[in-house]
Amino acid sequence: MHSLGIAFDLLFGSPIILYSIIGLTWGIVGGSLPGISASITMALLLPFTYGMAPVQAIVMLACTYIGAEYGGSIPAILIRTPGTNSAAATVIDGYEMKRQGRAGEALGISLWSGVIGSLFGLLMLVVMTEPLSWVALAFKPTSYFALGILGLSVIASMTNGSLLKGLAAAVVGLMIATVGTDPISGVTRFTFGSPELLGGVEPVLIMIGVFAVSELMMQSGSKGLGGIGEQVRVRLPSLSMMNRLKRSQFIGCLLGTFEGLTPGGGGSIAAFLSYNEARRWSKEPEKFGKGSEEGVAAPETANNTVASAALIPLLSFGIPSSNSTAVLLGGLLIHGLLPGPRLFEQNADVVVGLYLGSFIATLAQILVGILLLPFCVWLVNRPRAYLAGFILALILSGIFTLNTSLFDLGIALGMGLVGYLMRRAGYPFLPLILGVVLGHMVESSYRRSLLLSGGDHTIFLEDPIAVGLLIASTIFVTLSLVREFRDARNAKLKDVHA
Amino acid sequence: MTIRKTFAAALAAAFLGAATQVSAQAYPTKPINVIVPYAAGGNTDVIARIVLDHMAQTLRQQLVIENIGGAGGTTGSYRAAKAAPDGYTIMVGQMGTHGAAPALYPNLPYDPLTDFEHVSQLSDTPIAVFGKRALPVNTLQELIALIKADPNKLNNGHGGVGSTSHVACLLFTSMIGARSPQVAYRGSGPALNDLVAGVYDFMCDQIPHTVPQVIAGNIKAFAIATPERSPAIPAVPTTTEAGMPTFIASGWNAMFAPKGTPKEVVNKLAAAVDAALRDPATRKKLEDIGAVIPAKTGPDALRNLVASEIEKWTPVIKAAGVVAN
Numbered sequence: 001m002h003s004l005g006i007a008f009d010l011l012f013g014s015p016i017i018l019y020s021i022i023g024l025t026w027g028i029v030g031g032s033l034p035g036i037s038a039s040i041t042m043a044l045l046l047p048f049t050y051g052m053a054p055v056q057a058i059v060m061l062a063c064t065y066i067g068a069e070y071g072g073s074i075p076a077i078l079i080r081t082p083g084t085n086s087a088a089a090t091v092i093d094g095y096e097m098k099r100q101g102r103a104g105e106a107l108g109i110s111l112w113s114g115v116i117g118s119l120f121g122l123l124m125l126v127v128m129t130e131p132l133s134w135v136a137l138a139f140k141p142t143s144y145f146a147l148g149i150l151g152l153s154v155i156a157s158m159t160n161g162s163l164l165k166g167l168a169a170a171v172v173g174l175m176i177a178t179v180g181t182d183p184i185s186g187v188t189r190f191t192f193g194s195p196e197l198l199g200g201v202e203p204v205l206i207m208i209g210v211f212a213v214s215e216l217m218m219q220s221g222s223k224g225l226g227g228i229g230e231q232v233r234v235r236l237p238s239l240s241m242m243n244r245l246k247r248s249q250f251i252g253c254l255l256g257t258f259e260g261l262t263p264g265g266g267g268s269i270a271a272f273l274s275y276n277e278a279r280r281w282s283k284e285p286e287k288f289g290k291g292s293e294e295g296v297a298a299p300e301t302a303n304n305t306v307a308s309a310a311l312i313p314l315l316s317f318g319i320p321s322s323n324s325t326a327v328l329l330g331g332l333l334i335h336g337l338l339p340g341p342r343l344f345e346q347n348a349d350v351v352v353g354l355y356l357g358s359f360i361a362t363l364a365q366i367l368v369g370i371l372l373l374p375f376c377v378w379l380v381n382r383p384r385a386y387l388a389g390f391i392l393a394l395i396l397s398g399i400f401t402l403n404t405s406l407f408d409l410g411i412a413l414g415m416g417l418v419g420y421l422m423r424r425a426g427y428p429f430l431p432l433i434l435g436v437v438l439g440h441m442v443e444s445s446y447r448r449s450l451l452l453s454g455g456d457h458t459i460f461l462e463d464p465i466a467v468g469l470l471i472a473s474t475i476f477v478t479l480s481l482v483r484e485f486r487d488a489r490n491a492k493l494k495d496v497h498a
Numbered sequence: 499m500t501i502r503k504t505f506a507a508a509l510a511a512a513f514l515g516a517a518t519q520v521s522a523q524a525y526p527t528k529p530i531n532v533i534v535p536y537a538a539g540g541n542t543d544v545i546a547r548i549v550l551d552h553m554a555q556t557l558r559q560q561l562v563i564e565n566i567g568g569a570g571g572t573t574g575s576y577r578a579a580k581a582a583p584d585g586y587t588i589m590v591g592q593m594g595t596h597g598a599a600p601a602l603y604p605n606l607p608y609d610p611l612t613d614f615e616h617v618s619q620l621s622d623t624p625i626a627v628f629g630k631r632a633l634p635v636n637t638l639q640e641l642i643a644l645i646k647a648d649p650n651k652l653n654n655g656h657g658g659v660g661s662t663s664h665v666a667c668l669l670f671t672s673m674i675g676a677r678s679p680q681v682a683y684r685g686s687g688p689a690l691n692d693l694v695a696g697v698y699d700f701m702c703d704q705i706p707h708t709v710p711q712v713i714a715g716n717i718k719a720f721a722i723a724t725p726e727r728s729p730a731i732p733a734v735p736t737t738t739e740a741g742m743p744t745f746i747a748s749g750w751n752a753m754f755a756p757k758g759t760p761k762e763v764v765n766k767l768a769a770a771v772d773a774a775l776r777d778p779a780t781r782k783k784l785e786d787i788g789a790v791i792p793a794k795t796g797p798d799a800l801r802n803l804v805a806s807e808i809e810k811w812t813p814v815i816k817a818a819g820v821v822a823n
Contacts, residue, residue, distance in 0.1 A: 326539035448682070
């Protein structure tokens with residue numbers, strides 16, 4: 001009752017609606033710029049919150065996070081460039097839909113799924129914070145290792161028919177993840193004396209290189225470059241489509257909540273796992289990779305759920321589960337707020353404000369999305385040659401702002417060439433992306449576990465979460481391989497009969 | 499001819515000097531770029547933002563933070579050392595980048611003493627010894643006895659090679675004459691998370707981001723390595739009270755400018771830092787997160803601090819055989 005009173009006061013006695021919408025809009029704009037991650041978008045806003053009341057500042061930052069997670073899908077769908085790491089899985093079917101002239105539909109599905117994901121995450125945050133907060137503490141290095149393996153198991157079903165090529169791509173990705181200073185021993189690996197490589201290679205550079213730069217290279221070789229792109233209009237899903245997306249959105253909600261609670265992932269694992277599970281449970285699994293609506297809905301629901309669910313360990317323990325929640329933690333500390341159980345007692349207005357602001361931002365997402373998207377679509381509808389030049393300038397400047405480093409530009413362009421050659425030779429590059437994103441987590445958790453056990457591998461069997469996740473990984477890989485072999489055999493039989 | 503040339507040169511020098519004087523007096527005329535060599539939201543970033551917020555009012559100019567992380571903060575520090583010495587690119591470093599780095603990185607591309615103009619210390623961040631909640635000891639002496647009883651039994655977690663939490667525990671274990679298995683994390687945030695979860699046994703870290711966990715009773719704080727107790731966690735005894743008076747260690751944050759930055763500019767920045775640290779609201783924000791206002795500020799005090807810190811940490815790190823590249 002007390003909380004309701006605070007909410008009422010905030011809603012009608014403070015400009016909280018305005019701050020939510022400003023944060024959300026800024027988040028969508030920042031998230032949609034390639035290379036500008038959700039955390040950078042939030043960090044850029046941080047100085048403007050100094051003079052605000054704590055509740056307004058925190059609401060604005062949290063709404064920026066929600067907006068950025070949605071914004072990341074816009075370039076993923078329109079220009080094959082994930083705006084944020086967690087939008088990488090959206091590229092697969094989102095861009096395919098765009099190629100089929102269904103970009104407006106894909107944008108609408110992404111918007112709707114983002115709203116569903118945010119609302120579900122928010123519900124978990126409001127209702128389940130106390131019981132769920134301990135999940136973050138139940139995860140040990142052994143569990144993180146197994147979670148990384150579960151993420152990597154998705155590779156088995158993303159090989160486009162050639163397991164060997166898929167595995168080769170994954171190994172390259174895992175190798176890239178080892179570049180830089182090893183956090184366990186401090187030894188530098190594969191840096192070739194370059195100080196720029198001491199911190200490793202950022203996954204976003206690889207993603208932009210293999211997705212976007214390689215696509216521009218492919219387009220520059222095609223004949224239609226001089227023409228005008230297709231005309232696109234934003235289309236929210238119809239009622240029957242909403243009904244069809246339910247299953248994949250439910251999967252996204254569950255996996256998104258799970259990842260939001262466990263520090264370290266930041267949305268990418270949930271997005272890829274949801275994509276994979278949505279395909280497994282879909283009535284039309286054959287459409288995945290060829291412009292499936294569910295293929296857009298699942299990862300977009302998941303990464304938006306993460307944005308709200310990640311607030312559970314942050315508010316309960318002060319544990320940031322991603323770079324974005326680390327910036328939010330910084331925002332809390334700068335305003336003299338210490339996260340933890342006492343925050344709920346001493347600063348109830350901030351907690352209630354955060355719930356309320358996030359709820360407002362989630363609903364406003366539909367309106368702001370519909371208002372902003374026509375501009376993005378107008379940009380994409382320019383003549384293709386100009387558009388390609390604009391996209392290249394946009395992604396290169398985005399990469400440069402990341403660390404103001406020319407070296408980063410070199411990596412992205414080099415990876416663009418690698419992506420181009422891979423596409424030419426029929427190598428899938430999603431396994432490469434997964435290898436880069438998860439390689440570090442798998443390796444460091446594995447070694448950390450062994451440090452804790454003094455080199456004894458049975459430590460993995462002592463952790464029930466790790467055992468469960470490893471069994472799940474084995475089942476997923478086996479099912480994917482069985483399906484792949486069955487499809488290959490059916491194709492062969494078809495050929496023989498033909 | 500020679501006299502004319504000399505006269506012209508002198509005139510030009512006088513003009514240049516006057517111009518520098520004028521520009522230093524007018525400084526700053528545009529926003530100042532402040533490199534923080536760690537990610538946004540971390541300890542150094544939060545402290546920098548609190549102090550810079552007040553400095554912007556004094557200098558009547560924006561101070562824009564640029565987070566350049568990587569390689570234990572050395573990437574951003576190197577970038578700052580090589581920036582134009584015009585006062586428009588400065589940095590906020592800390593014990594790791596300007597105290598421990600020379601011993602950790604044999605190929606460190608900058609010298610914390612000679613490649614920077616030392617502006618002022620911003621804060622002291624006391625270091626304390628923490629343990630997981632389930633640890634069957636409650637005092638520092640009991641912890642030391644437990645570590646010594648079986649050197650391989652208690653694991654020590656830290657936020658990565660060369661981090662404050664790493665070198666602080668190297669100092670602690672070397673002083674008690676023991677060694678314990680080290681478990682490295684990528685940042686002290688994840689390390690603290692696993693201490694709360696009870697994955698490993700003890701850590702030595704700066705108190706700012708650990709205060710909420712200590713207050714909530716999620717971890718044990720055995721002793722704080724400063725001469726006086728911290729108002730943020732007043733129940734925690736000092737190492738002197740806990741019977742280990744020689745273990746005094748603090749993390750710290752300080753502002754640096756590239757070598758060659760005009761003295762007037764450095765002094766202006768140092769005065770702005772002083773004004774911020776005198777401001778009650780800024781002090782309260784820093785103290786609330788467990789930071790301590792430094793006793794001595796200004797360029798000379800900071801230069802002495804950096805020199806003494808390098809002298810303090812180098813033998814500890816070398817004795818432990820830790821090298822970061």
